Structures are given as structure tokens and as C-alpha cells.
Amino acid sequence: MLDVEYANTNSSTTVCSEGLPRDRFDGRGGFANCLTENCTFVYANSDPVIDRAKTAATSQNFLKQLARIRHHILTVWAFEDVIVSQISVTYTRKDASTLTVPAVTIWKLQEELIDECQIYVDASPLFER
Template sequence: MTGATAARAVAAPAWLTRFYEKVDALDTEGVLAGFAPDATMRYGSGDPMPGHDGIRAGLTFLFTSYRRIGHEFRGVWQSGSTVLLEATVTYGRPDGREVSVPALTVIDHRDGVIDDMRIYIDPTPVQAG
């Protein structure tokens, strides 16, 4: 499965679907445009990446480490400005293998941009050789 659309219908806000289309396209600047200038992003157990410069560095590392990334939405829940996204994420490794892992992302979204994103994922199976 490629792209942010799931094989089964999952109701998701349009902005979230558009955002993950940019993630799956490995579009660093397009993804970055979805964040507030002073936003923070955290991936797995890594350190928080503050601001556009920190997020750009993290995205660049992630997007150049894999041939492709695809998200299949499993569930989306929203309470106020906080969105929870459950997804299966498939990574295309440089060696040609594809590895899928579950992820839960907590997003604080205000005024049309992401203020904070916390991605709970164990990338160990993806990184294993």
C-alpha cells in the first residue's frame, strides 16, 4: 500500500491526508510547511527536534535513509486541537526490502499548522540488516 489512503476507509481531516501525502512523497519542504516555525517533532525515542531547522534536519535524515515511505491509516481520533493517528508505516530500505511497522502519532494542530508532533514507533525492525 502506498500513499496515505488506506485499503479500508478511515475518516481523516483533509489537512492530515494532504500532510501525509507530502510525507509519503519524501517532500521535506512540503512537510515542513505543515509545521509552525516554533514547532517540535519527536520521532521514536530520539531527542525532540525544535523549530524548522531541527525538523528539517530530522526529515532530511529520515527521507534520505529510505527509498520510500508509505502510511496506511488505521484510525484517526480528534479531541480539540489534538489528533491521534494510528498507522502502519512501510519503509523501502536501500537494499530493496520493505518493512512495515505500527506507529501512533500524537499531533497538536492549531491555526492550520502543527505545533507539536510525537511519533511513537519502534524502527528497530526497519533498521535490522
């Protein structure tokens, strides 16, 4: 299907994403450009984060702990203002070891932006070492 990759390179994070609005991912902001100002972001069993800037900071802090993340999108269901994706996520740690786990993302859209982003994944093995 489709691969989406986030790779840390020196001081910045690059985002590669086919099939999504490329202009929103390019330049400063990356994923944050796809979010509403007052979005809600929930990753795994973490507390919800509300606000685009806070979501971007939370995401960037997580990404800085890793060398790379690759999302292999297996199936996507879209209806009304909701997009549900079944994915396989491969995390590459800074020591180059990897972990692949299944995940589901749910995006609730508002005027073509993500207003709610929920990511269901068990990433607990990621930092168990």
C-alpha cells in the same frame, strides 16, 4: 482507509498525501509547511527536535536513508486541537526490502499548523541487518 507516501526520487523527496491540506505539501518545504516555526518533533525514542527548519532537516536526513515510506492510516481521532492517528508504516529500504510496523502519531495543532508532532514507533529493526 488512507495512504500517505514519501518517496525519494533522485535528489528530491516527493510527498503524496490525500485528505491533508494539499497546498501545504506542494512545492518546497513539503511537510515543513505544515509546522509552526517553533514546533517540537519527537520520532520514536529520539531526543526532541525544536524548530521548523531543524525538524525539516531531521526528517529529510531520515528519508534519505530509505527508498520509500508508506503510511496506511487505520484510525484517526480528532478533538479540540489534537489529532491522534493509528497507522501501519511500511518502510522500503534502498535494497528494496521492506519492514511494516504499527505506529501512532499525535499532532497538537496551533492555528491549523502542527505545533507538536510525536511519533510512537519501534523502528529499531529497520537498520538491524
